[in-house]
Amino acid sequence: MHHTALRVYVRDATLARIGLVDDYTSLAMTPRYNAVGSFVMEIAADSAKAGLLVEGNGLIIRTADGDLVDSGPIRAVDWARSASDAGGGRLTVAGVSDTSVLAEYTCWPKPTAAITAQTDAVYKISAAKAETAMRALVDLNAGPGALASRKNPLLTLASDGARGPTISREVNQFDGLLAVLTDLANAAGLGFRVVQVGAGLQFQVYEPVDRSGTARFSFGLGNLTEATYSTTPPSCTRAIVVAGGQSSPRICKVYDRADPLFPGLVVEQFVDQTGVDTASVDLVAQMDQAAEEALTAGAGKGSLSISPIDIPNLRYGRDYTVGDTVSAQVRSTWTTDVVREVVLNSTAAQGTTVKAAVGAESPSTVAQIYRYIAQVKKDVGRLKTRKAA
Template identity: 30%
Template sequence: MGYRIEVRDRNLNRIGEIDTWLRLDFTVRFSEAGYWQLLIKDGTEQAKLIDKGGGIAIYQDGVDKPLLTGQVYEFQKYWTTQQHPDTGSVYIGGSCDNQLAFDRLAFPDPFLPVPEQYKGRDTRAARGPAGRAVWWELDKALGPGALADRRVPGVELGDGPMIGDEVSDSLRYDVIGPKILEWCKTKKVGYRFVWNPNTKKIELDIYTPRDLSKDVRFSTELGNLREYIYTLSSPKVTRAIVACQGEGSERYIYQKIDSASEAEWGVIKEAFVDRRDLAIKTDKATGKPVKANADMTDQEFQEALKAVEDAADTALKEGEKNGNFQIYPIDTPQCAFGRDYFVGDIVTVIADGTEYSDIVREVNITVDNDGAVDVQPKIGEQGSGEPLNLYRSVWEMREKLRKLEARL
């Protein structure tokens, strides 16, 4: 499946096409800023098309909308004796147009300029259907509803769709991109900015992610799963010991035990949590927790007791047994990214007889000058820096495989 690159100038006019390059790398992300980088021979007419303030659109054969559009942010000259020793090459790179959301802050009062924010509210509530909330924040930060000096020329936001689950949040100088990404992950909504060369606009598309879990499936049997790895790890903490205020034998000590993990893995692993900021000590006569300060109210005491339990829970959660699932689908003539599924869609992976369905968060694509294409989707929280603990799913895979081997 082929790809082509169309080039725009800073005024969003289409000015040409690039069809000869040494290497093209780009990453498409769900409701995040993707990235693109092009390696091309320097000094050519095609290389000269891309200039500061301009950008590109990457199209896939047979797909009407571009997979990614974005502005150029970087030029890097590259010369070696092996590659174009006469003129050298140039790396040209940038972010996708979703970067617009990551370049803006959510002002407490978006109708006041920065020097006058003191006249408004300290924080601002964000409520309503997620699609409408995403649109509202972008409109007031960079669209027609923004202050004149914050508006981005050529951005077309359309109307705010009433889709997605309800948002209830507060904002105070949050970077808008990460904030609305939180909503997109949990509120059944997604968005992307896409340059339209016909309208000469960067258009906002807010949508409901598609559930393709029954139609787009990856497995070794289907030939579209290159590799999968699943790992079960024993817990790093099974007993959390929290210490509060009090001196010597009066210091209050609380312990919480993950008995199920200790029985399963046959390990005992203790962790000490210092919370001397909590005004609780031990009553030596009863062994019970009591107020460390006489002026402490009953409500403050109950809140401190709850904080002790929360500290123990946090330590056990951070050190709990872990299941990690890494999957590496590939494109085939029957199932290809862009044509058959896109970031934000829910797909299914089948490994060792266990089905796992989750959202396509990111896809990395490399296209070499000989036309070789490498497509690497990331499904769920894989590679996100916040990996989901899939212990139960991975355990079920292992058990099914163990039972199958026993029958054989």
């Protein structure tokens, strides 16, 4: 097995490790920041390890250095054989990261009450730290504090670090738990994941690390083989927030945020807070936060895709990982942003290659690379104007 190849371990339904797969043909592993990761592995169908690769079991994938890349359940095992295949054909094993467990639940307005007692229209978060609020949502809807009929017996929660800003928000009844957590985390600049810890699955919230001073990629440094960037225009530059109007007076407020690449563009978006009673003492905070989330989600974005090369002093999984901030040279300028997704392609015979997507869904108002591209285009425009004059 190549010394840089990913290490693949199989676990059973109780999360107990039952074997090592060291003869896979190929493996594509995609960990994602604040989202569900995935994996696809191909292996000879007549491998001695093929019997372990069944739905209900799962994989634990680590780097050659032993660092956890991701873990998760096997969702599909497909068999195929062509005339060119030797032996018994090949198996394609696909699965998702353990963070997917969060997608199996919704947010109940009264999570400790039976379904017949769900009389509230919203679940209210009042002046809680973002991490505390996220943990409470998981705990009460899927974790140890959930109703017995909803509780996932394998799910635990890491200790509360009270990270992130204080938030006030109302969660609509039965919104998807994963979607709500993603919104909260991205707005707060936090990361979250579910990974296997011992014999359980642990929900963790963390603060991404700024490694832009040490994790630097460029063609000049010899640790980059490919780089591309692109921009997506804004979908919201004006948030029209409407609260009340049902059991309380209607209040409307407009929030504007100019886009650096399209400063004259106005894209309005209705932000429905009509379920919020306008007599609420935290009404302004709730409306402000709803506008901030809409403007952040709808901001123009820049995405940078890089294909870095692992070198002795800079390796994925050891020196940077998904969620960290890294630096990359775009043309002649350095830019920094969050690693949103990494695709690791590995073969047992040839080792592992890495491709990272940076900044596509940055939690900042507008990704730094987007601002950089906006400035470049403005400079080019001014240059053309001077030449024309």
